[in-house]
Amino acid sequence: MTDQTRPLRVAIVGAGPAGIYAADALMKSDAEVSIDLFERMPAPFGLIRYGVAPDHPRIKGIITALHKVLDKDAVRLLGNIDYGTDINLEDLRRFYDAVIFSTGANADRALDIPGIDLDGSYGAADFVSWYDGHPDVPRTWPLEAEKVAVLGVGNVALDVARVLAKTGDELLPTEIPANVYEGLKSNKAVEVHVFGRRGPAQAKFTPLELRELDHSPNIEVIVDPEDIDYDEGSEAARRASKQVDMVANTLQDWAIRDQGNRPHKLFLHFFESPHEIVGEDGKVVGLRTERTELDGTGNVRGTGKFNDWDVQAVYRAVGYLSQNIPSIPFDDQAGTVPNEAGRVLDANGKHLSATYVTGWIKRGPVGLIGHTKGDANETIACLLEDAPNFDEPADPSPDAVIELLEGRGIPYTTWQGWYRLDAHERSLGEPEGRERVKVVEREDMLRASEPHKA
Template structure:
């Protein structure tokens, strides 16, 4: 029996895409595999490179595992290739048997309250992309506020709050880009207020993230005694969940600290439901208005009718990420995902009312399940999708031109300045050398053209 061969395209070279490729290559199957990873960015690793705060080296250790997978040499990478522009779904059908979309979720989820569109109101994801040196974002960020509101009680809210409150010089040991350091260095911020609608025992951030806040140099942690009048449900959560127990312990330690000496303050406000971003009269953010909530005794909250207002000049919403629609691929606009059953993409024809499988098309990661879960979830997610891909051999596409060189020829004909694994190694070494020259681990190259020039060996002194 002749062994068949699977030519697979994966769109997205972050953890979800790389794990999917690795799992397929290591899986039990009766066919050969050839995998090409495409990404719109010149460098791999997705949100691990562009969504994790620069002062989180422990989390960035994930990159080591991803690098080991890519450096085996059995997966090709095509960076700086935009799906829908440089390469289309029809192109993929011509050259591959199937495609997995692993494009993640990089937009901010919307918060529908009055004033959210005012000048000085931002999405956390955009701010994260700026301080992580994403090449498609402006080099400058307006850091003009003395008092800032951050809406959300997840890890991204804490990342944003920490970067805003932290003194820029304390970020110098990290890979923070020069333009970001200069921006943060000139920030006049004195107070960062974090607002969550539930109580301290219902937060979504992890103990590690919380502890890091308390270690900031010259920043007072301010918590409010009124938020710690626990009911039975809150006390049960502390007693029954180790993570909640640790979070409660950290917050209560902060309640005992002396404050008033630091030049900056980071305030945690619980039981605060967002109502409005208040206009200062000139179209800019002037205050954040919220309703005080209380526990409903069952782990939720209800409004108390008490309205409060905190003067701020900027607001960051950190209430979650949202996926982006891809050309020619079904999309659920309510949930920001590709409709799928266990990673098998589903289509619906609005004209005929017919629904069913979109054969040859799969999804994994956040674009499959929504922006929830950690790296462990991403691995199990990819395993589920790969299992279906292997079992769907009868439904694969039959490409007219499946040889590996044909895709290279296609991109060359279209003048796409794509980067490959050797190019990533060049860029990686260049960034490490920039860092070494200043006694730092790495300094990221930010402009896209410069990243590509370095990757292609075309940088001129």
């Protein structure tokens, strides 16, 4: 049984929005808590730092709210620590009453079509990691293709298409590092084609993200009037959701307007299901799609008619996938940890004591960042309900885990270290009138953070 005379010690693995929202929910509860947030990267914020396009400062503004949580005394950030390598579940059990995993999703979901492994076929997640300056990916990206296909009709597909269609100079005022600017400056893409299997009413764009495509002086957004089609199921979806209706209206407006003369063309295609990536000498030389049609319910069926598209690169943006977490159950098919309202379940469907999940590792990579808050509240409610029955950890003192990390020679970063890195990145941007320039190399991030210092 947990000692009620001390704060409840909770370890959260993953310091992205999901983990920080969980910490916030814990601190807003009536319980006295002491929280350690473990993060694989030297810097916090996860998807906000490494998954959101650099020309989206509005979404990056969420960092301000997350900052306020990490500023609180009851939470401590321990960065540059890889769970499963530097520290394991057995270690965490020794120091904490409960463990929450909020490790998110950062890999690409597979798309099983012929040609997917050709040179020139890419996962959107890898490209996003590159343009967001993730330290664990290559510093260069091949941008030789003049005509590019993006498969998928969610916000990630829009981000990828927009970054490919913009000029390097358009993106220079953002926080992109020098290597990303150099890459985008030499990008040869002048045509970007986005493909959706279903119709405008089934697109997963958010209205604001979609409309932002049209704001660039260099991008002409083109929609074929023949792709504007709705069946009974589609009309019902429009009536049921203001967002769906707004997206459909925007696409309709673009379909009927006269085409302008902006230099880069971005085509949004609907009712085109990817059938095969066409290759020659191991390289992408085209995309074949099957034309689909609505079946009355909002779903589609194939028509047997195929279209060939002249493209030299294909990016699949068909969803993110979470990765297996050592020592806890994982459903490879769903890409999530089996759980009930955030309580991790073992192979027999029983709750794994004092072990929880929140965010995309809990429910899959769906919904917006804000939806993660409700997730966290549900998980924390379960944790607090279970707390009276937790086993007492062997050494719950906050110093014990620090002694372990230092004994293993792990250069961990702290919240104060983030303040130092943040100031350093801002100073790099200042001479150019930019808010910041993101530091890419892990060693440089560590140097600026001054690891180990509290």
